[in-house]
Amino acid sequence: MAHDLVIRNGTVVDGAGNEPIEGDIAIDGDTIAAVGQVSERGAEEIDAKGHVVTPGFIDLHTHLDAQIGWDPQMTSVTWHGVTTALLGNCGVTFAPCRKEDREFLAGMMETVEDIPKHAILTGLPWDWESYGGYLDSIERLGPMINVCGLVGHSATRFYVMGERAIEEQATPEEIEQIAALAGQSVREGALGFSVNR
Known part of the structure; x- marks a missing residue:
């Protein structure tokens, strides 16, 4: 199954106080479908290596x-x-x-x-x-x-x-x-x- 969007290889900060992880975020519609190591492809993919991915401020x-x-x-x-x-x-x-x-x-x-x-x-x-x-x-x-x-x-x-x-x-x-x-x-x-x- 392909996701609408997968943001890959970013430093993911979850906003809940947990330690940042190096990983991916899969998005379907307006919903975060998965955080971590996402194996499925995305219709659109963004390489976030070297970037921090956070919830909106x-x-x-x-x-x-x-x-x-x-x-x-x-x-x-x-x-x-x-x-x-x-x-x-x-x-x-x-x-x-x-x-x-x-x-x-x-x-x-x-x-x-x-x-x-x-x-x-x-x-x-x-x-x-x-x-x-x-x-x-x-x-x-x-x-x-x-x-x-x-x-x-x-x-x-x-x-x-x-x-x-x-x-x-x-x-x-x-x-x-x-x-x-x-x-x-x-x-x-x-x-x-x-x-x-």
Whole structure:
């Protein structure tokens, strides 16, 4: 039986803490079928002698929230082996977001990541308001890797307080609204809540 792909002669690191082995990996479809010495041929074969073969990396601290709009392949991380990226770090996210709040959130990301606000505003579809809508929009972009995200304190605070969020403290009622909005965002798919400190 031939496998779809066999990667041969690599230094295989399994990601589980075991010692690396010199060996092969057989892949059928999107499933690793065998690891070790694979005798069956592959429809495609790659000689990995002198190379390390690892599971995909998970990047838990990215600011690719804007880049995904113009680069759904996310080349700045995929070319280094990242297969899962977490967006929404440091309290800065693009959802929840009303249409009139886009400039503020894009400006905040510009400050954090030095990405021009114009690139952010024109590079994303901005076809959402809720966090769930944001995740749906990302899915439509067709990212090359797994993408997940946190909902940011800055976005939820601005959504509830408007421009008062820049200089003023939230009232107890607003804190409750921010917490409720964060909870709603988690129910819609955010993995958690991020802050900048």
